[in-house]
Amino acid sequence: MGLVNEGQHLFSSMTQDYGIEPSMEHYTCMVRLFGRSGLFDEAMKLIRDMPLQPCATVWRALLGACLVHKNIDLGKVCAEKVLEMEPQDELACVLLSNLYATAGKWDNVSLIRSYMRNKQLKKEPGVSWIEKQGEVHSFTAGDSSHPDMRVINAMLEWMNRKIRKAGYVPDSNVVLHDVGEELKERLVWFHSERLALAFGLVSLPSTSPIRIIKNLRFCLDCHASFKLISMVTGRELIVRDLNRFHQFVGGICSCADYCMQQDFMNRIAY
Known part of the structure; x- marks a missing residue:
């Protein structure tokens, strides 16, 4: 703290x-x-x-x-x-x-x-998991292999429109590649935890919390978007990343944003 x-x-x-x-x-x-x-x-x-x-x-x-x-x-x-x-x-x-x-x-x-x-060294890829009726679904950044990808993409577009109206501004600084601004925004929008969240929003009952597990740390932009998504959807979102639990309710996270202001290490390999 x-x-x-x-x-x-x-x-x-x-x-x-x-x-x-x-x-x-x-x-x-x-x-x-x-x-x-x-x-x-x-x-x-x-x-x-x-x-x-x-x-x-x-x-x-x-x-x-x-x-x-x-x-x-x-x-x-x-x-x-x-x-x-x-x-x-x-x-x-x-x-x-x-x-x-x-x-x-x-x-x-x-x-x-x-x-x-x-040295043949490789970064660990970011993976997010979500459970539906006892079956675990996994997502990686930019993943398009899931059988429900069409509805997932539709939900991603819906989320993007809703939170932009609520004040969301993409933080392209979390994309550490020498590419254009538009591509950076697109890359950050398809992080693994957002794909898992979109799947949860279209697949899980509206009264149940959405629980996601991620093997790396939350990125700053995903954390900001999850706060707004919890507000516009009225859903409780719970994410367990590498270091801690994040509970999003009504636009507020249980970590009080302190850890996200400090932990820029989470920019590793989404």
Whole structure:
């Protein structure tokens, strides 16, 4: 929740009040807490002062924060540290590539992608699942293989019109490719969770909640659209992504949008 002071107090109390030496997981949590709040000096000081040799997880946590705050220089250092320890870590490569993409450094993006091809590293594809009458239906971004694709596409168009009238403006920044604005908007509209939601809206009873599971994190634009869709349809939408549950009711999400303001790591591979 970004409660830096509270987190620091709990971390200090481990040794001061209870005599418990923090483990690598505790240090990683603190690095992530400082990083998400933009406190990079504090995060680096903690890493330097650690009695343990920082592992790849610590640097990866700070790399994710660098993506949030577009700190390219430090992000590059973090990615290099991770790859020194784990040369086959595709997540570090993807995060660094996304960091360069947000800054419009497409030459650097190409270099990272070339490195990944040479190392035969691949991004994990985003998948969303939804259940109907005991049968699980899965969707990937841009998927057109589902037998009900015609009605799903019709529902997507309906949702698009309704939420645009309610004030929706596509956030094309979540598409980290060097393509035109119109194509970016189209790509983001066919993310896996939206396909699953469209299927749920046409297939499940209007009185029942729509429950979706996603293997990666929600993207910012999908999160914003789900809020508006819950408002215009009057449906309860529940999404379990990689990190947490999101419950959308009447245009409000249970995460209070804080995590979506912070977690730009969810721009990975939809």
